[in-house]
Amino acid sequence: MSPINSINLSRIFSKLDKNGDGHVSLDELKGFLDIIGIIASEEELELLVGKTSLDSIDFFLFYDAITKAYIKQSSYKHDDHRQNDFLENDLQKVFGVFDLNGDGFICCEELQSALSRLGLWDEQCGKDCMSMINVYDKNSDGKLDFEEFKDMMLAN
Template structure:
């Protein structure tokens, strides 16, 4: 794009901004899009993006945000369609981290995938005890503004759906199996 500016959204790059496993990254990016698309119309407006960033504690200046994403919004649209959001994500990733390198070594890819899943697991495991409790899951869902975060009964249903050893919480292996099944279903 002509006259592209460097993104002003992130002051400090996060190593988990772009997952190294393409299938997990695609699933994650789609989920982020759906979370940010507050009214479910298939587009993320600058206001919806600002609201989502605020809820995540990553508030951004609305003028900077608008300047960064306006070039990605297609003519006639009010916000970013999913394809536009993918392009923005890719551009931000390249600007912050350089070109994405994809390795051919399957063992290395699996190891990187596990590292990415560990990072994701830590987001939910707020107390660092190696388990995601119902309270921790509810807290994260509430921070994201998801309706499931308001109902402990719904949170318990979510836990039970992946809790193979029936201890009432999700360990890393259960989390990893759940994430892999999501990646396979969406491929």
């Protein structure tokens, strides 16, 4: 899981705060988590965050906590084969978020749609959509297959 910068976190928070009240309800948070493939009930989320809604600071702290938990879980000493299986499974789930039509490829339109749903799309991104894909598109077909996507996600 790559850390998201504060600008993008603010954009995500604004997108999730559908009624503009400065708080993200657990229902709004659950909807976002469902989109990215993390299934949790509102009851589980309330137990986790201890509140029925999050202001922007709480949202940033929530993100920080789940990121640290994920990193800790990922660094837990499993044998290499098992750890690779976990990583592969996580990447397959994330790939599915982007591969909207399920054809096994991510095209420019799917990338734009997924980034829009996550609150990470803007006009500047739109101008660079194809170039973002081309960086990792090894076979130059204009789209990313899973292996190319995996290379992109694992690049440092």
